[in-house]
Amino acid sequence: MSFPAACCDTPPVKATYLPRGAKTELAGVKCYTSGTKDAKRGLIVNYDVFGLHANVVQLCDILGEMGFFVVLPDLLRGRELVEADLGKRDVFNSFLHNAGSWGSNKESYCKLRDYLKDNGVSAVGVIGFCWGGKMVVTALSELEGFAGGAIVHPALIQPGDMAKINAPLLVLPSKDEPDFTEEFNSLKEKPFFSKCQMVRFDDMFHGFCGARGDWSNPEQARRANDAIKLLVKFFNDVISQQGK
Template sequence: MTFVEACCNTPPTNAEWVNMGVDKVLPTKVNGEDRLTYRTGPKDSKRGIIGVYDILGFHPTTYQFFDRLALANGGFQVSVPHVFKEAFPAAQLMGNRPALREWVFKHGDYKNSHIDALIRAAVKDLRADGCTSFSIIGQCWGAWIAVQAASEEDAVFLAAGGPHPSMMSIETVKDVRCPLILLASKDEDDMIPVLESVKHKNFAVESFHKRFENMRHGWCGGRGDWKDPEQFKAGLEAIQLFAEYFAKVVEVSEQQ
């Protein structure tokens, strides 16, 4: 399982954004510890989204992406847990794929780093605030985490996926229990075979894919700078596609 090459050699940008949400301590401890999550979006929405940032962690465009997603298509309550307990050392690891991979799997393994429990705690928190439906979205490596969460036997997610997904393969999605939405940049592998591989599951909503050929890996997260008009336009389009898709899976679920 390998990272997209651009993920390993493209540093974060110096973008700007004033956060619309707030950090809060999750009411449920994870492995005996208090953990933080970033909460944003209208508190009266019953539609919840769990977000997973890319390997760079929280950066201005990451916050902007989730803040804008929370307000799109009628609004969602969005919870983005602080997955890494220490900051990713980008200056040391960019360009060194083996070292980068070692750090991420040491600090961000789905089971060993208790990310599974962290996501469950974030879902429980959203449910306590009135959410009755849930989707999960991850950026880059986060999309791989999102798919693992959506492959659990007790998964509650109606949809999973993310922008510029890394480490995505037919093997990755073989156990997924909900439809996928994957928005690739020019740097990722072909996602169509991945989505074709889950068609036999006959989900009520068909999986969705679009490739943004003019975007580089990470444009919706830490490597994005939406002061660039082209990136901003593509970012808003991605948000709208995700919001429409997540709203659709909720609507279909409520009709069943």
Template sequence: MSDCCKTGFNWDGQPTGKETTLANKKAYVTGTDKNAAVLIVHDVFGWTFQNVRLLADHYAKEANATVYLPDFFDGEVVAPETLEDPEKRKSFNLPEFLGRNSKDKRYPEILACAKALKAEYPKVGAIGFCYGGWAVFQLGADPGFLSCISTAHPSLLTKEEIDKIAVPTQILAPETDPAFTPELKEYSNKVIPQRGVPYAYEYFPGLVHGFAAKGNVNDAKQKEGMERAKRAAVNWFNEFLH
């Protein structure tokens, strides 16, 4: 992960869901469907990040699903002002943050949430933004838990995680992304079609890492990309959860 994971824009809006718990984790939940659920694995801005809560509301309404956004950072929250404040971005030590939130530490919690949803809902999908990208790939290695995954500009993703994917997979990839490099993009497009699962690679020219969850709504190109990414994820969930 790099400094691009700390930059972006805050969106206006009022989330319509509520706070609950899932597998002993605090979680934002929105939607009431009993047959399909979506697990969101958040980026470094955590479960309270308004942009992702607003996206959760869209997924719930437009994909007819109950959407859960749990807290996978033990209550640690990066102030949303960090996105647009150079001084706060500078003071946010990303390597130390990742040390507190390593894959080995957080994946068991993420898996526990997926298992809890699978015990309650016939079909479960997952989407991961940035930090959450590697996590949904690990979940997607076992078709017993998920019906599909989606990820937007994944970070920390490895070739070994790509190699093991076993459920329908969607990638929302901007043109410029230091985290999801051209090498990883090429590798995904080579390997995943050989895995025998439905695969959709959505390319967003002119856009950069973070666009799907932190883009500038006042920039026409970025706004169009965000809306297209949202529609793509909704269509993916509608296809494989219903």
């Protein structure tokens, strides 16, 4: 398994943003949090390979304003990839087997899910960007207790991955991702398929909603906002009843 070329070769955007949330530690995991702590609906956000980028922090703040308590764990803990790593397939593949492996991140998912539920959150969703999309699909397949998940310009999704999930899924690919139609259609036999959705952003590129998006560009900002609206609607639909 390897990263797609668009992921390996495209640098993150230099962006600035003044966060409205807070850095903290939950269940032993360093996190950025946004939204009201007494919210009944929680979201765990898995950033992309570039870590705590300003864009994903801003996105978390937007979701926090929509009534969710949003947790952005610093899963990579200083082991995120940097611009100097671009084009180095061996570095990306090493990342997959070490800091970016499911084995390295499963415990954090479990700890944060349990923390949220132990502290009054009645429904938890998960969102993943790029590499984080693979983590989210794996979490929905192997772990219980998540009401639904969303993957945005996901990387590393393999044939058969989506068929294993046990909760509703929102899929938001860009033009640089494969055609996931067959994978998505494998969900039709699931009892929750009516809540699943796939919307392609074929006018956008891998990373437009994460670290590679130039949100000073009006069109990129507009399309990122379109993706955020879909995220909000999806999670309102799948966890609204559980999270009241």
